[in-house]
Amino acid sequence: MFAPFMAHAWIVATLVALVAGAVGFFVVARRAAFAAHALPLGAFPGAAAAGLLGVNPLLGLTLFAALGVIAITQLQRGERREVASALWLALSLAVGTLLLSLSGQYAQGLYGLLFGEVLGISARQVLGVAILSALALGLLALFARPLLLDSLSGELAAAALGRARRLEWVFLLVLALSTVMALPVVGALLVFSLMVGPASAARALTDRPWRALGGSVVLALLVVWSAIALAYLTDWPVGFFVGLLSGACYVLGRLRGPGAAVQTA
Amino acid sequence: MVLTAGFLDNEPMRIALSVGGGAALVCAVVGVATVMRRQAFAAHALADVSSAGGSAAYLIGVNPLLGFLAMAAAAAGIMEWADVRSARERDLLTGVVLGAGLGLAALLLYFDATVRSVGGAAVTVLFGSMFAIPAGIVPLALAVAAVALLASAIIHRPLLVSTLSADLARAQGIRVRAVALTHSVALALAVALSAMTVGAILSTALLIGPAAAALRLARRPASAVALAALIGLASTWGGTVLAYESYYWTPGRGWPVSFCIVTLIFCAYLAASWVGARAERPQVQHPSGCQGH
Amino acid sequence: MSQAAAALTVAGACVTLGGRPVLREVNFSLTAGEFCGLIGSNGSGKTTLLRAILGFVPLDQGRIELGGQGTLPGGIGYVPQKIELDPGLPLRARDVVALGLDGARLGPALPSRSRAERVEQMLAAVGASEFADRRVGLLSGGQQQRVLVAHALVRRPRLLLLDEPLANLDVRSTAEIVALLRRLSRQSGTAVLLSAHDMNPLLGAMDRVVYLASGAAVAGKADEVVRTEVLSSLYGYHVDVVRVHGRVVVVAAEAREESHAAVERDPVHTAPVP
Numbered sequence: 007m008f009a010p011f012m013a014h015a016w017i018v019a020t021l022v023a024l025v026a027g028a029v030g031f032f033v034v035a036r037r038a039a040f041a042a043h044a045l046p047l048g049a050f051p052g053a054a055a056a057g058l059l060g061v062n063p064l065l066g067l068t069l070f071a072a073l074g075v076i077a078i079t080q081l082q083r084g085e086r087r088e089v090a091s092a093l094w095l096a097l098s099l100a101v102g103t104l105l106l107s108l109s110g111q112y113a114q115g116l117y118g119l120l121f122g123e124v125l126g127i128s129a130r131q132v133l134g135v136a137i138l139s140a141l142a143l144g145l146l147a148l149f150a151r152p153l154l155l156d157s158l159s160g161e162l163a164a165a166a167l168g169r170a171r172r173l174e175w176v177f178l179l180v181l182a183l184s185t186v187m188a189l190p191v192v193g194a195l196l197v198f199s200l201m202v203g204p205a206s207a208a209r210a211l212t213d214r215p216w217r218a219l220g221g222s223v224v225l226a227l228l229v230v231w232s233a234i235a236l237a238y239l240t241d242w243p244v245g246f247f248v249g250l251l252s253g254a255c256y257v258l259g260r261l262r263g264p265g266a267a268v269q270t271a
Numbered sequence: 272m273v274l275t276a277g278f279l280d281n282e283p284m285r286i287a288l289s290v291g292g293g294a295a296l297v298c299a300v301v302g303v304a305t306v307m308r309r310q311a312f313a314a315h316a317l318a319d320v321s322s323a324g325g326s327a328a329y330l331i332g333v334n335p336l337l338g339f340l341a342m343a344a345a346a347a348g349i350m351e352w353a354d355v356r357s358a359r360e361r362d363l364l365t366g367v368v369l370g371a372g373l374g375l376a377a378l379l380l381y382f383d384a385t386v387r388s389v390g391g392a393a394v395t396v397l398f399g400s401m402f403a404i405p406a407g408i409v410p411l412a413l414a415v416a417a418v419a420l421l422a423s424a425i426i427h428r429p430l431l432v433s434t435l436s437a438d439l440a441r442a443q444g445i446r447v448r449a450v451a452l453t454h455s456v457a458l459a460l461a462v463a464l465s466a467m468t469v470g471a472i473l474s475t476a477l478l479i480g481p482a483a484a485a486l487r488l489a490r491r492p493a494s495a496v497a498l499a500a501l502i503g504l505a506s507t508w509g510g511t512v513l514a515y516e517s518y519y520w521t522p523g524r525g526w527p528v529s530f531c532i533v534t535l536i537f538c539a540y541l542a543a544s545w546v547g548a549r550a551e552r553p554q555v556q557h558p559s560g561c562q563g564h
Numbered sequence: 565m566s567q568a569a570a571a572l573t574v575a576g577a578c579v580t581l582g583g584r585p586v587l588r589e590v591n592f593s594l595t596a597g598e599f600c601g602l603i604g605s606n607g608s609g610k611t612t613l614l615r616a617i618l619g620f621v622p623l624d625q626g627r628i629e630l631g632g633q634g635t636l637p638g639g640i641g642y643v644p645q646k647i648e649l650d651p652g653l654p655l656r657a658r659d660v661v662a663l664g665l666d667g668a669r670l671g672p673a674l675p676s677r678s679r680a681e682r683v684e685q686m687l688a689a690v691g692a693s694e695f696a697d698r699r700v701g702l703l704s705g706g707q708q709q710r711v712l713v714a715h716a717l718v719r720r721p722r723l724l725l726l727d728e729p730l731a732n733l734d735v736r737s738t739a740e741i742v743a744l745l746r747r748l749s750r751q752s753g754t755a756v757l758l759s760a761h762d763m764n765p766l767l768g769a770m771d772r773v774v775y776l777a778s779g780a781a782v783a784g785k786a787d788e789v790v791r792t793e794v795l796s797s798l799y800g801y802h803v804d805v806v807r808v809h810g811r812v813v814v815v816a817a818e819a820r821e822e823s824h825a826a827v828e829r830d831p832v833h834t835a836p837v838p
Contacts, residue, residue: 037359039366040312084548086652088311089483093540095315096476100533103398103473107527120397121377195377199370206363243381249374256367307653425670432667434653435660439715442618442642443668489654490699493672 012238014127019230021139022188026197027226028146029184030205031219032177035157041078041178042201044091046185046194048074050120051102053189058109064134067189070098071182079174121193121245138187142180149176154215196245200226203252207259225255286409287401287468287511287528293416294464295477295507299499300423301461302482303492304454308434309358311483313350313455315475316365317462320346320372322471324463325396326379330386335396336408339463339471340415346372347459351452398470401511401528412464419460426453431492468507469529477503480536487540487547502543506535571596571722571755572617576626579609579616585779586612589626592774592783594755596631596722599746601766601786602759604776610759611645613776614725617757618642631722641716641754645727649708651701657711658696661686664715686718690744706737710744717748724749726758730765738765745769763790764811790814 033042049070056066074094081090146153156173188197208221233247305314324342328335346368355361380396395403404412429450433440440447458478465474481503482495489495510532518525572594579587586609594600604610615621617628618640630639641664649660661683666673673679687696690710695703700711709729716724726745730738746769749756760766763773767786774783775790777798782789789795790812792805799816806813 034359034363037362039362039369040315043315043366043369085483085487085544086306086309086311088309089306089479092311092315092475092479093483093537096473096480096533097537099473100476100530100537103527104530107524107530121380195370195373198366199374202363202366202370206367243377246374246378246381249371249377253367253371253374256363307650424672427672428663428667428669431655432663435649435655435663436644436647438620438644439642439647440667441620442640442644442716443664445668486652486654490656490697491654491659495654 012234014129014132015234016231017132018127018135019192019234020227021135022184022192022197023200023226023230024223025139025142025184026188026200027204027223028143028219029180030201030226031208031215031222032146032153032157033181033201034205034209035154036177038177038181039202040088040091042181043198044078044095045071045074045178045181046189046197047120048095048098049182049185049189050194051098051105054102054105054109058105064186067186071186074098075175075178075182078178082174120195121243135187138183142183142187145176145180145183149173149180150219153177192248193245196248199245199249199252200229203255204229207255210259229255281515282406283402283404284511284515286404286406288508290404290409290412290464291401291468291507291511291532292504293413294461294468295481295503296500297416297419297461298465298474298477299481299485299501299503300420300496301454301457302478302480302503303485303495303499304423304430304434305458306479306482306486307492308430308454310458311475311479312362313365314458314462314478316369316372317343317346317459318466318471318474318478319369319376321459321463321466322396323372323376323379325466325471326376326383329383329396330379334408334411336411336415336463336467339466340460342372343459343463343466344456347455351448351455354448396471398473398527398529400470401468401514404467408467412467415460415464419457419464422453422457422460426450427492430454469532473529473533476533476536477507480533480540481506484536484540484543487543488550502536502539506539507532510535570594570629571598571631572757573629574613574617574626575628577613577616577623577628578625579612579621579779580624581612581621587616587781588779590774590776590779590781592772592781594723594757594772596755597749597753598771599749599756599769600758600772600774601763601770602757602774602776603761603763603766604759605761608776609779610776611727613781614642614727614757614759617723617725639721639723641719641721641724643709643712643716643724643726643729646731647708647712649701649703651699653699653701655700656697657692657700657703657707657714658683658687660700660711661692661714661718664718682718686714689748690714690717691740706733706741709733709737709741713741713745713748717752717754720752721754724754724756726756728759728761730758730760730762742766742769767812 030042033039049067052066052068052070053063054066055070056063059066077094077097078090081093152173153176185194185197204225205218205222207225208218211221212218229248229251233244233251236242236247237244302314305311321339321343324338324340325335326338327342328338349368350364353364355364376396429440429445432443432445433447433450437447440450461478462474465477468474469477481499484502485495485499489498511528513531513535514526514528517531570593574590574592577587577590578585590613602610602613612621616623662673662679665679665682684693687693690713692707692710692714695707700708703711713726713729716726724745729741733741742765745756745758748754757774758766763770763786770786772783773786773789774781775795775798777795780798782794782798790805792803795805795814796802801816803814803816806815
């Protein structure tokens with residue numbers, strides 16, 4: 007499983023876990039699980055469109071992720087947050103079905119985009135993922151404190167910063183970046199599981215925010231590495247193991263830790 | 272555009288219109304309560320998770336509707352059983368159930384492709400196939416629709432009070448958890464039904480879209496339900512006919528049904544929120560009187 | 565009207581939450597048509613007492629009886645604390661009141677003349693007719709309060725509980741709501757128990773007061789309870805009841821600087837009148 011052809015898979019999965027673990031901390035803090043699901047999944051028509059036009063899929067994904075950020079923030083006006091995510095997701099997926107049916111490469115491409123193809127990652131893809139990870143992590147480091155304050159209370163952040171509404175944009179932008187980078191490699195569904203499970207467990211293990219963020223990253227790494235190893239051994243899809251292990255993280259977090267106590271209070 | 276004569280003589284078309292209509296009706300009714308209770312994410316998660324049931328049904332060769340139903344009900348049961356009160360915990364739990372369910376779907380679809388060599392299972396399960404619904408499913412589908420509608424009608428008032436405030440409901444002697452559980456079961460039925468028709472990942476559109484559009488316009492719960500039913504039915508039937516017709520004016524391929532339906536729903540939502548925003552504007556300025564915060 | 569039928573009897577009620585005693589031996593009773601203030605600072609146990617009366621919180625000891633028939637949900641009207649009515653819900657004020665009448669019934673409501681009339685009367689009684697057809701989540705705080713009172717009273721309960729209904733209301737709305745509740749309780753014979761951290765808006769209206777401090781209570785007529793000796797013995801340290809410009813202020817006397825506990829449990833933070 008450590009053969010040379012697996013090297014790219016390990017590197018990319020590690021990068022994705024680093025970013026997803028860190029972003030996941032804020033996804034949990036901001037109750038944005040639906041957006042974290044809708045943005046990656048809603049970007050997949052971009053890949054289909056790129057396939058149809060014969061351009062780089064990363065371009066199509068970027069376009070649709072950006073459209074997702076705009077659509078969700080715009081639809082959120084005077085509407086419930088989760089309805090905005092749901093509507094954007096439905097619309098983009100509908101467009102995706104149309105594009106896939108036009109391009110005629112229905113089944114196989116779809117499965118890969120949704121559930122990921124860890125094997126067969128090229129060196130260029132690794133480089134692209136590395137650059138986008140650095141960008142996402144940099145943005146996150148820059149805005150970590152305001153984002154945390156905003157998650158605690160939007161009014162507090164508005165009082166301190168004067169313009170809290172832009173934080174939602176920053177947050178969704180980071181989400182979109184991590185999406186674009188992870189989608190072709192690990193699939194829309196896997197990256198979402200990685201954001202929610204480890205972060206929810208980490209939050210239950212400690213009361214200190216930055217330690218929870220670190221814990222979330224460590225758990226995400228453990229989940230991804232074990233998932234790849236298990237997938238290699240069983241030949242089953244990676245996405246299955248990531249979903250399973252992320253769910254296990256959540257259950258463990260709920261069984262012990264201060265988070266569980268807070269919840270019953 | 273001239274409708275091709277006789278599309279009603281077409282058997283798959285008749286099935287699509289009846290099952291689709293049933294799904295649209297149920298989704299509209301259940302969807303209004305779902306959007307009001309802020310359960311749009313849960314509804315979407317149930318739909319995605321139910322795709323694991325659909326995949327399993329292909330694997331063992333049973334009626335796919337049963338697969339969707341079983342998995343949606345199981346996921347709804349887990350979410351209600353965990354009895355999470357705070358909004359944050361509910362969001363998280365929904366996310367985790369969704370992630371795990373999708374992982375399971377990935378595995379089962381993989382088995383569909385490798386063990387059973389059903390290559391198109393992924394497409395059918397995730398995106399639905401209105402024109403390929405077997406006739407044998409129709410009675411079961413319509414029965415499921417009737418049960419969900421009945422359950423929603425029965426708990427209509429207690430559910431409204433619970434949505435307004437759980438404490439108010441309890442003070443009135445309403446069993447809040449039982450009512451919430453009943454609603455979740457109705458939601459699971461609606462999700463399974465729409466997953467059959469427009470596919471698992473697009474059933475959210477059918478559940479949330481018409482309801483959200485109606486809630487932008489309606490002033491009373493009853494009119495919201497009626498309006499949502501109207502929008503849902505019109506979009507589903509319109510979309511189905513549109514997709515059918517599109518075979519004649521696109522080169523041979525036609526547009527997917529789910530695309531047509533969802534696009535119509537989204538247009539209805541945009542129109543409704545535009546009209547709703549215009550109607551609301553003069554109302555927002557409160558007349559003087561006792562002022563709150 | 566029958567003479568002094570007991571609407572509520574609380575006898576020796578004790579409640580422990582998370583190992584901490586929240587109510588200790590609370591005793592008082594209300595008769596039909598009485599208007600009673602439940603006064604105490606934050607954390608004194610007011611909300612717990614109301615929730616215990618509703619049957620939401622089990623008693624460790626003692627008993628709570630309602631109008632002789634035992635605790636029965638539905639027989640009590642309730643207005644919870646800080647309820648935030650969601651502006652996204654398509655409910656008019658009228659619909660909320662109708663739900664108070666038969667919201668627990670199964671099945672959709674059939675159109676009924678008498679039901680509509682009763683809702684209309686209730687809306688008029690609380691002065692909400694003017695905004696009866698507006699979306700309830702878009703109404704002001706005072707207007708929402710009136711709608712919730714109508715929601716609670718439309719079933720004609722024998723007892724009405726209100727948890728801090730005056731918090732976040734301006735001076736005029738406060739006076740209007742108090743006068744309204746007092747009038748309605750007189751007319752319908754409903755006993756009203758209203759919690760507040762400041763007793764001043766209620767002084768002229770209360771028939772009776774239940775004063776809570778750290779879970780212990782004294783009850784009686786306002787001028788019997790709100791006295792230096794009585795409240796000092798309730799708090800367990802000396803407090804002064806001072807009357808300034810017709811307002812009552814309870815101050816922990818000299819203990820303010822030395823005793824941290826006294827300051828923390830300082831009952832009423834009414835600032836002197838401007």
